[in-house]
Amino acid sequence: MTALAVDALAAVRAAGGDVxxxxxxxxxxxxxxxxxxxxxxxxxxxxxxxxxxxQNKTDETLGTRTNWGEPExxxxxxxxxxxxxxxxxxxxxxxxxPANPPADVPLARWQQFIDDCGRxxxxxxxxxxxxxxxxxxxxxxxxxxxxxxxxxxxxLLWVLQGRKLLAx
Numbered sequence: 001m002t003a004l005a006v007d008a009l010a011a012v013r014a015a016g017g018d019v020x021x022x023x024x025x026x027x028x029x030x031x032x033x034x035x036x037x038x039x040x041x042x043x044x045x046x047x048x049x050x051x052x053x054x055q056n057k058t059d060e061t062l063g064t065r066t067n068w069g070e071p072e073x074x075x076x077x078x079x080x081x082x083x084x085x086x087x088x089x090x091x092x093x094x095x096x097x098p099a100n101p102p103a104d105v106p107l108a109r110w111q112q113f114i115d116d117c118g119r120x121x122x123x124x125x126x127x128x129x130x131x132x133x134x135x136x137x138x139x140x141x142x143x144x145x146x147x148x149x150x151x152x153x154x155x156l157l158w159v160l161q162g163r164k165l166l167a168x
Contacts (some may be wrong), residue, residue: 005049008042015039021054021068068095083121089136092152093117104146109161116160129156 005114012019017031029043031034043050053066072094079090093156096117101110117140120126129139136155141155151159 003047003146004042005053008039008046008050011039011042018051019043019054020073021051022073023070024055025051025055028053031155079118079121083118083126084124085121085126086130089121089126093137094139102147104148109148110161113158116162117158120157120165122167128167 009019009136012029015031015035016033017029017035020028020030022028025042027047028039072091074091075094076087078085079085079093083090086092091119092115096112098111099107101107104132105113120129120139139155139156139157141153142158143150143153147154147158156165
């Protein structure tokens, strides 16, 4: 990995965009508005190193990363379009690995949390929650060091534990 790739990625993110890995040799440039031509050229010039950077699991500059490929993109699209979730929430759910829980979270509890998140989106609760002023921490948050230790730090979906969500 070169500084060219890190600089290109940082410049795109500073412009409000992002570079996503959508295949082993393919990148997707996403931005809310057109990026300057020189920035697009910078990304093209850095493409081989950006591919390596985005495929790596760890990097001193960016910290731990999760590979993003077609399966994750498909899961995110399903959550976004079928479940009506906003894209950042859909991508966050797509990144959760049911076989790899955080420290201090039993595997069955972690899988239940992921199932509860999926049902939350599938049943259309995301839009209602957002319209009611609920944010990501209110819904998905937990204590960073010990996720199950503090109920006052748990978001709604950690508390559900398979129970039905009802509106009043």
